[in-house]
Structures are given as C-alpha cells and as structure tokens.
Amino acid sequence: MDRRRLLRTMCFGGLATFNAPLASFARVPGRGKLVFVLLRGGFDGLAALVPTGDRDYQSIRGRMAYGAADLSRLDDDFALAPGLSLLADFWARGELVALQAMAIPYRTRSHFDGQAVLETGLDRPAGASDGWLNRLLQVMGGETSAVAVAAGLPRSLSGSAPVLTWSPAELGVVGDEYVERLHLLYREDPRLLDRFEAALQLADTAGSMMEGGGAAGQRGGQAGFAGREVGIFQVTAKLLAGTDAPNIAAVEFGGWDTHANQGMAGGQLDRRLRALAQGLTAFRAAAGEMWDDTTVVVMTEFGRTAQPNGTGGTDHGTAGAGFVLGPNLARSQVLTDWPGLGKRELYEGRDLRPTLDTRAVLKAVITGVFDLTASQTDRVFPDSSAIRPVTGLLR
Numbered sequence: 184m185d186r187r188r189l190l191r192t193m194c195f196g197g198l199a200t201f202n203a204p205l206a207s208f209a210r211v212p213g214r215g216k217l218v219f220v221l222l223r224g225g226f227d228g229l230a231a232l233v234p235t236g237d238r239d240y241q242s243i244r245g246r247m248a249y250g251a252a253d254l255s256r257l258d259d260d261f262a263l264a265p266g267l268s269l270l271a272d273f274w275a276r277g278e279l280v281a282l283q284a285m286a287i288p289y290r291t292r293s294h295f296d297g298q299a300v301l302e303t304g305l306d307r308p309a310g311a312s313d314g315w316l317n318r319l320l321q322v323m324g325g326e327t328s329a330v331a332v333a334a335g336l337p338r339s340l341s342g343s344a345p346v347l348t349w350s351p352a353e354l355g356v357v358g359d360e361y362v363e364r365l366h367l368l369y370r371e372d373p374r375l376l377d378r379f380e381a382a383l384q385l386a387d388t389a390g391s392m393m394e395g396g397g398a399a400g401q402r403g404g405q406a407g408f409a410g411r412e413v414g415i416f417q418v419t420a421k422l423l424a425g426t427d428a429p430n431i432a433a434v435e436f437g438g439w440d441t442h443a444n445q446g447m448a449g450g451q452l453d454r455r456l457r458a459l460a461q462g463l464t465a466f467r468a469a470a471g472e473m474w475d476d477t478t479v480v481v482m483t484e485f486g487r488t489a490q491p492n493g494t495g496g497t498d499h500g501t502a503g504a505g506f507v508l509g510p511n512l513a514r515s516q517v518l519t520d521w522p523g524l525g526k527r528e529l530y531e532g533r534d535l536r537p538t539l540d541t542r543a544v545l546k547a548v549i550t551g552v553f554d555l556t557a558s559q560t561d562r563v564f565p566d567s568s569a570i571r572p573v574t575g576l577l578r
Contacts, residue, residue, distance in 0.1 A: 215552035216423050216477040218432045224439030227487040227497050228504030232281050236260030239524040247491045253448050261517045265448040266456030269464050273508055274515045282505040283519035286537030292499035297484030302338035304564040315563055317342025322559045329431035332419050337433045412462035420469035443494035478509035478552050488533050501534035513578045543573045551577030
C-alpha cells in the first residue's frame with residue numbers, strides 16, 4: 184500500500200511528534216523492550232486476581248464472590264478471573280507475575296490525582312511536568328525515542344525526550360493534494376521535514392497492520408472493544424519491531440470505573456478483562472522473536488472497595504492488582520505481602536491495605552530491562568531513594 188492510499192484511509196491528524204528536534208526511531212542502548220499498559224479508571228483487583236485463600240473473601244464479597252470452578256488457579260491462595268484465563272498460559276511458561284495489594288504512594292480516591300501520581304512517578308499529584316517514562320529516556324543518554332499508542336500524549340511520556348504518538352481514531356480523509364501541499368511546506372525546513380517523514384513512517388507501519396491481517400482482520404470475529412484491544416496490541420508490537428524501532432511504548436485503555444453492574448463471569452468487568460488478556464496474547468504472537476527481549480507492565484491508578492456497593496459495583500479504593508509479563512521474569516509468581524480482608528485489616532475499614540509500592544515494581548522492571556544503576560532509577564523516580572526495587576522479579 185502506497186503512502187497516498189494509506190493517508191486517505193487512515194488518520195493523518197492523529198500522528199504527531201512531541202518535543203523532538205529530530206523525530207527519529209532511534210533505539211535506547213540494548214535490546215530490551217518495555218510496554219507500559221495503563222488501565223484508566225481503577226480496575227477491581229480483587230475481581231481480577233482473586234484471593235481464594237483468604238478466609239474472609241467469600242463473606243466480604245457476598246454475591247460478587249467467585250466460586251473455585253469459575254477461576255484459573257495460580258497457587259494455593261490466588262486465582263485468575265474467568266476473563267483472564269488466557270493468562271494461565273503465560274503462567275505455565277514462567278512469563279507472568281501477578282501483583283496484589285499494590286498502590287501508588289499517595290492516598291487518594293481521585294482519578295485525576297491517582298493517574299497523575301502513577302504517570303509522573305512522584306509521591307504526590309503535583310511537582311513535575313514530565314512523566315517517568317520520559318525521564319527514563321532522558322537518563323539513558325544518547326539519541327532515544329519512544330512511541331505512545333493512545334488518543335494523545337500520555338503524561339507518562341511527556342517531557343524533553345522525543346516521543347511519537349499513534350492513535351487508531353479515524354479523524355477523516357486526507358486527500359493527495361493536501362498531502363502534497365504539506366510536503367512542499369515542510370520540505371523548506373529540515374526539522375519540519377524530519378517530523379513529517381517520521382509521521383509517514385509511523386503511518387506506514389501502523390496502517391499496514393490495520394489494513395492487513397491485524398486489527399482489521401480481528402474486527403469481524405470479535406465484538407466491540409475486544410477486537411479493538413487486540414488490534415491496538417498488534418500494532419504496538421509492529422511499531423516496536425525492527426532494528427531502528429523504539430524500545431518503549433505506552434498503551435492505555437479506559438472504561439475500568441465499575442461503580443454499577445460490574446457483573447461476574449461474562450459480565451461488564453469480566454468482558455474487559457477478557458479483551459485485555461486477548462490483547463496481551465495477540466501482542467506476544469505478533470512480537471515474534473522480539474518477545475524474547477520484551478517486558479509488559481499492566482497497572483491502574485487504584486483498586487476498588489473490598490465490599491461491593493448497593494448497585495452491584497465497587498467504589499474507588501486503595502490497593503489493587505497489576506501484572507508483569509515476559510520471558511525474562513525470574514519465574515511465574517504472585518508477588519504480594521498479603522494484608523488480609525478481615526475488618527481490622529482493611530485500610531480505613533473499606534479498602535485492601537497497600538503493602539507494595541508501584542515504584543518498587545517499576546524500578547525492578549527498568550533495572551532488569553535496561554540494566555540501570557540505582558542512581559539512574561532514583562532519577563526516574565525522584566525522592567524515592569528509600570523505595571528499593573523488589574527482588575526476584577526479573578532474572
């Protein structure tokens with residue numbers, strides 16, 4: 184497919200470069216690849232990674248407590264929700280770490296504040312304009328690049344290091360004449376031309392995936408957001424592949440704020456979990472040999488209340504669950520210092536108590552993937568020298 188046809192059928196307006204003197208696809212040192220997946224809205228970690236071994240689980244969840252037959256057992260104490268059953272294959276291959284009782288360092292039930300803390304890597308909602316992923320690029324040195332697969336530039340990637348974005352949104356048709364005029368305009372300035380060509384290169388890569396056997400091929404066989412998630416993960420793998428591709432990608436999905444009608448197996452939340460698992464499985468398949476060097480982190484801004492509310496949902500909570508996936512994990516495990524679900528054990532009498540800091544997990548990941556020093560990781564996460572990376576995560 185030539186560029187003109189591609190730009191007629193895809194969103195040219197959704198391609199942009201940010202803070203990039205040269206919008207290149209240069210790699211950071213090494214072969215490691217990192218994908219950060221943000222689930223916006225605060226997904227229910229107790230419904231995703233079910234604490235079947237806790238004696239208070241059934242009573243506190245009531246009608247929203249899963250039975251053992253519905254779940255994919257990981258160990259004696261935890262199991263995966265029905266929608267996440269595909270992740271059992273990652274577990275069997277030693278490629279899944281399930282995180283539980285994890286939280287950002289700032290106690291809040293505000294989506295805005297929670298996402299700000301998670302994406303900036305700070306211990307408070309304000310204090311830095313750049314995100315932790317962009318600071319990661321900055322500390323690596325040399326010419327670096329990353330790609331955001333989102334509707335806009337995520338805060339985690341905002342900052343002075345060059346970043347490219349791709350959005351799957353259809354923003355209209357771009358004609359040949361308009362593209363030619365843009366090229367004539369941009370070619371008068373080498374810096375603008377570099378950015379224009381980088382956008383075309385990104386469109387070529389993503390567009391061929393959407394037009395070919397990737398997302399477009401999935402739409403007919405899967406309903407709604409499931410096909411979308413699969414397609415976006417497949418495009419992400421394509422954008423990271425190749426010798427000159429970025430090493431870092433940020434992907435985000437909304438719709439995880441389940442205040443009402445959360446459901447059980449096959450319900451609202453479970454369908455989203457299934458779409459996530461399908462997307463992660465599709466990413467591994469599309470990555471091919473690149474998977475050997477890839478680590479994927481899945482996090483959300485906070486968990487949900489331990490006890491369901493009166494509308495069949497859960498409200499904003501504190502600690503929750505997350506996942507790390509990849510072939511370079513030390514082993515499959517549930518990583519948690521489980522605090523328990525008894526009334527006296529809950530945080531403020533309503534939430535799962537946090538015992539694991541998100542920064543401790545992220546520090547361990549970037550140290551293992553990019554071979555960073557403690558000084559470098561502390562620059563990525565300012566004022567966090569007291570937070571040490573969790574041990575035994577990556578080999």
